[in-house]
Amino acid sequence: MILVALLALVMVTIFVAGIGFGPDPGRAATIPSLDPAKHRYVRHIYTNKAVYAPGARGRLLVTLANPGADDRTVQVVATIHRNTQILDEITNKATIGGSGNVLVDMDFVAPSDGGERGYRVAVTVKDAGGRVLDVAASAIDVQNSPLNARFPRQCWISHWDGKVDAASLIDSQIAWHCNTVQSYASYYRPELAPPPALDSWLSLSNLKVSRSVIRDVIDAAHAANMPVGFFQATGEAYSDWPKQKVRPSLSWGSFRNRCGLTGRCDADDMDQMPQSPDNWRQYGWQADHLDFFDPCNPEWQNFLLTRSIAPMLAQFDYDFWQADTVGAPVQPTFDSKGASLDTVRCLSTFTSGAAKRLKKPAILNNVSGWGMTDAAGKGTQPYLYRETWDFDTPYYPGLNGVIAAIMADMGHRDPRAIVQPGYINRTLAQKCETGARKNGCVVNPPAALLATAMFAIAGSTWMNHPDEGCIMTNVFVEGYHLPCSKALVDGLLSYKAFEVGYQNLLRDGVRDSERPCQMMSGGTGASIGAAGQVYLLGKTMPQFQICHLLNLTGLPSNAWSDLDGTMPAPKAIGPATMKLYYSGAPVRHGRNRLWWASPDHDNGATQLLDYGTGTDQGGNYVSFTLPALNYWDMVVLERDDHSPAS
Template identity: 25%
Template sequence: MQAENTTSLRFHLNGSDKARYSPGDTVTLPCSLEITGYNGEILQLETLLFHNEVPVSKEETVLQKNEFINPKISFVTPQKDYTGYLVKVIVKDEEGKELATDTTAIDVSSSWVKFPRYGYLCDYESSIHSEELIQQMNRYHINAIEYYDWHHLHHEPLPEGMTAENLSDWTDWAGRKISHETLSRYIAAAKEKNMVSMAYNMIYAGTDSFFKDANGNPTPPCQWQLFFKEGNPKGKGPFLFTMGDSPSGDGHLYFVNPLHPEWQNYIFAEENRALDALGFDGWHGDTIGEFGEMTGADGEPLGYTEDGTAIYLVKDTYRSFLNNAKKALGKKYLSFNPVGAQGNEQANTSHTDVLYAEFWPWDAARDGELFNTYHAILREVERSREDSKAYSFDGVGKSLTVKAYINVDSKEEFMNDAAVLLMDSVSFASGGGRLELGNGNHMLHTAYYPDDKILMSDTLQKSIVRMYDFSVAYENLLRDGQYPIENKVEINDTPTSADGKSFTIWTYPKEDSEYQILHLINLRNNDNRWVDEKGKKKEPEIQKDLKVKFYTEREISSVYLASPDFSDCESLSLSHEKGTDKNGKYITFTVPALQYWDMIYMK
């Protein structure tokens, strides 16, 4: 008797061909397909597009036998701008029997600034396979790249006299060789993927050779320098920072007054020269954080506010500097990092194209809360969106990109999965983004990017792919004008908190005009501190069959659950019941499982 034929099939979507699409663009989905024991002549591929819970389109593709290896699926994006979609592909045999499925996501946005997804690059050796690293970053839908320490010197990003017509290699302050051809390949490959290339540089710093000539004499820029104001407990004399050993003697950063008009004219011209020569799309400005009151070299205030108040804090100079920088850059983009989120209010109310902040646990928010907890990060993302409403092109506010060094002192081989995924969950649920991925499949854990040697495990890589798929597919529920609400939430027999207390399930409700949204973040066996210096955070214990009571005065017609942790990011419909008690009207529903983060959205 002949043995029954058994088909074995593995199907995987390798993301999409670009990080971002304009309405009406053609999407190509590269796939990998391995099949054995199949005697059919064709396979059927059904491609479904979902916006939140709503099916948008369905397309069918027939593969002939000679097309089974590495097939590609193509379709045209819908015309609605600034919209995220989940893409599901179902593989069927000749008779229509389902053999395999997989999902990915696409972002249909004519500009990157509404939903920024930042990544980084920091390796510019001539041997680098630039296109391969860009392709790897594309799988995470990265649409903006910070080119860290690509430049020659902070005050002279491109060596003197160099233009697009006479580019050659150069060294940075640490003596690292920067290949201009590698940079050019990165920028060209990024452009092919609809990623923007942002040239990193400090907004207010120069190295030793800027302030002393070849004979050791002071140069005119010394008159632009910052000095610690008398009585500042953080220092005396000129404000400087030692970076490290430098073959050229440029191992120190000396800081200048951002409001000095001569400095602004100088650095804006230098940045534009570099951006034009190499084809960068914009400037990613950086700072070193807040170090108390400063004066100019003449002992005078750094400037004055519109009402005549003297400015001594550097963070109070940011808005004016950024607005002048944006004007000088013209059509080029501007992003900015107020380190420690100090001066974030100024950045939020400036004309920068996107918002970005690097967090440290010892810095404090405007209300005094230290940035050492998940809740503090979430609140700053919320405040940034609120601050920036009037400065955003669509009036709903800008989405803050969160940079935070999770495993900053770890000596482990790999990043800690739980620490990374919990911080991502909080950042995305609050309406923000993350700067953590770069140099291909690397993940940032230290402030000097070239020192970043801790990798993601295979398991974490897979989880991060799903996390970023989720953030794109549901971007219109995550960071498209949603605002926090104070609806009461109860979960039977489970400790909960509304502010992310340690060892609880964090219940975080939000809403917009169409949905009420409940984020559940699992801190049941972890504390509420995001810094995991040694990489010791625990994988959350999966919570099952959570019976949720959500109080609401809105009329709820349907309830959906979506998560990056299961079901390939697909939305599941949940049955619900309505009731009233002494606390008001409510609905109840059961969440089948919670690992890191679940999003329940109610229509």
Template identity: 25%
Template sequence: MPGHVFRKKTAAVCVGILLIPGLLSGCLADKPALAPEQAGDAGLLAYVTTDKARYSPGDPVKYTLSMNPSEEGGDVIIRYKHLDETVSESTVKWDGAAAEVQWEWKPESADYKGYMAEIYLRQGKEIVDHTNIAVDVSSDWGKFPRYGYLADFMTMDAGEQENTIERLNRFRINGIQFYDWQWKHHIPLKLDGDKPASQWPEIANRLVSYDTVKNYIDLAHSRNMKAMNYNLLFGAFEDAEQDGVKREWGLFKDPLLTSQDRHPLPESWASDIMLMNPANEEWQKYLFAKEKDAFKHLPFDGWHVDQLGDRGVLYDGNAGKLNLPETYVPFMNAAKKAIDVDYVMNAVGQFGQSYIAKTPVKFLYTEVWDAHPQYRNLKEIVDQNLKYSAGSLNTVFAAYMNYDHADSRGEFNTPGVLLTNAVIFASGGSHLELGENMLAKEYFPNRNLSIPDELETSLVSYYDFLTAYQNLLRDGTADKELDAAAAEGTELSAMPERGKVWSFAKEAQGRTMLHLINFTDATTMEWQDNKASQAEPKEIADIKLTVKADGKVKKVWTASPDHYGGSAVGLDFTQKDGELTVTLPKLKYWNMVVLEY
């Protein structure tokens, strides 16, 4: 955990200053302007966090800002913004010695809004430092999901768990998938009599501690994150008949029922996974009863339902041919009726997604595989999911980065990760990637690749951006036809192409957003960046854009997770005969240019 981004908790008592906005705030006339592009970088604002990853309307937001010492104190100025508009400001005095500055802010009561708190340090007449943090005010996490994971549940120190959850909190993660926490797929929680066992082996024979799982759930709840219990909808161990599972509930590869479908696993693991028929009501009754035991003893908020994709031709226990994705609907509806919790279901390579969209899921979740290798495919999946759900459900991708590179020890490739996140976020999706580490494989405990410091720092800005601008990125946002071009050497393209800047437009909240993603130096157009070879794009300066706007534009501004912590920056423009001209100061990976009418 790089120290310059995330601080570890200690037993020391920090000296702090607490401010309730309104006790100390006011006019900033005759003071230096708060322009993020003009702020210094003194390194005095060390780390900022809030007490929760998501807030219900009416909740106060509690900020903690860690400071590096300075001989000179100053004013910590906080500007709270919704999109590019300032909604309030406050100021905290800092003496230069206090290790922490704390304050509270109460957003307006409106639901489903993203905010950016821009934090500046003024010393004398100069703005010497600047940092940002986003805030999500949403009563339901499924509206704007930012999904993370946990995969290690051995006995561990409580402080290690706290650090992991604080890191995810800083990334604004609002839901966590508890991957392979369970004992057996057909009996997720091991019981000793009528009480949970203290520990059990999971399917890979790694030990799971009940106390670790329970403490992680409690820590997640303390940050207003949802804890999702992972399990297949149709998995049973090879010894399941000893536990009351009947073979005739299964899925079979032949009409004579001689070969039950199975998912083979390594010899050292506890079992292969035998596949059951999700539509079989006896199987549903059995599994739901076992899941109820898990929810009774562990306060999970929901069930992350997994599948295994296309299994080919299948038969049920009566030798009838089965359409597997059709069985998802009765299973999920019955599950919701039996266990009224939140549901998410994986569509492996989009398999069955059109059916899943008809079930009571919070959002659509796509695990992306070889059938969708290109950057353009990611946007196509978001668009397809919006059609499946009639625009009502957002998309989360399980998209594993640097996949082949993760066969051995190394680091994630920063340009590959950031370009893929730029495409996912600009398209209106989010990315399941962050947990104790970061995902490179479908087996979540794989930790062969470490996160370089520069990537960790950049990802904070990317997730702040996703949160602060959620109302433009994925709040009823729709594609829009927009004719745009660039002059003087930068070429825009309507589809992602090497050597060009991908340009596409969307509209929401009465605004048009032009997304620009920089592939001018790309070495591959495959999002997974399997060999970790994607090149870092050179920053392009002063891009002169011309846009055919279909109305009189009142204001133009831009924001990028690559610059100024995602702060919005106003742009001068001219408009004549329906053509708008504006100069974008710089483009690294991704910029969003917003036109307001």
């Protein structure tokens, strides 16, 4: 959710600027578009569903634009790839009116060659003579796990006033390659579900929440094979809870002093957010602040599940509870008897037990890693969820270290996927919203692209798309977010398609490798991830040795969040000579392929590399020349082994 130190700043900016979601009720959502400066013909590519079961039928929806004044007939070819292999090719013809647009609806069958996988799709537009006019990339996500838990990619929906058509809103999220919806800010009160007869209510920040809109969005998401989770905290109540007819007991509270030793605790002694003297009533909100209860208190747990979570799941067809926290308390807390509280002690067992009771899964937000060791090692959450901040993990190498530590905590269990919300350009967004800054109020592309790459390289996914928005630049989902340029939207769509198309090589039990990759000439790189050089990360999984290159060349800092939005673009390098060390049997030409792919080059297509072989004190290696590096390259050696990753 949101951390105490930052939330108060956000509230001020929301109040100053106000919130608007669209002028016309029921308008169609904005589908993210490719940049006309890069793609003259292809405007949109997305599938009719977020996820397909192996062998299921699907539709690839391609919007074409005609840059000329005369009608034009073109051939559209969609090629489905699994790494270096071509699995299928679908061809359609279309006529585009002069300066017009046309939707090309292409039927396909989801591959069933390898279970749950990602597949890259290349869409090529040719003229009548076969000349290539445009090429763009998309991807197909094939899973049959409940909640799409093998490769989850969550996005937020936080506006429930009906101003945007639900079906097109889900299409927009699919176009961003989201496959799970987090229903944010749809609750009635943190501690209470809405009365069943209530048609609408106000969110904390006084935005209208319509019961029918929630149902419409859930129905549209389910039709697209997207599960929807209900966001609700594990230990919060509005500050006016003592005045409610149905209310929790003060004795279940979490207190910021030892008032219990005197026997005279009241609600003013409770741990709260934001801390006094700040308050939300001055902005016209529903509550002055939030009061915290001890999430480990069994009576509070029973109250929350009985009065809030279970009724909400009964009133709406949610698929899981998105169990939120605000992270570790910023000060010592105590129970109603004055004893010290350790509120992290039960988070995993509470949500695991709640899932059994609710008969629906719970996904716990381990903010800044709070309670993650327990959740990863003992919890029953279908996948893990860690809200990551610049102050808990400030640098690119730390993002990889976070995932490595979680993988270690999981031990020999089947590895579970990891989702990480995070925020960039926050200071810039605050200045732009309040008017302190007038120019340059857009998301900084280098920060967005490098962060998207780094989260994927580490083995998780960056959750960063709110509603129809591009990138989260505000900790409050309903609030103001910096817009993205057309070029950045294009780049992010390419990066997300790359992430899905190669998701098995990125998230399918991939681990850090002890076998390094090295840059011998053409650039400076190392495994430490220092500013000013290429960050080289070796990864391994059965049958594959992988080297990721994240380009920090020319960057003065290796901090990923780029708060002020001043990060420069890295200096492109290449060609570069390299070594990639590997384990297992020696590789041979004609049997073992070496290839590279990048969302920055050739629309993410695989490109074979010539290589030499050798052995030194580091072990067996292949030597090769990498043609180019802009932001992110992935080099893959196909090994012979069928043993566990080394």
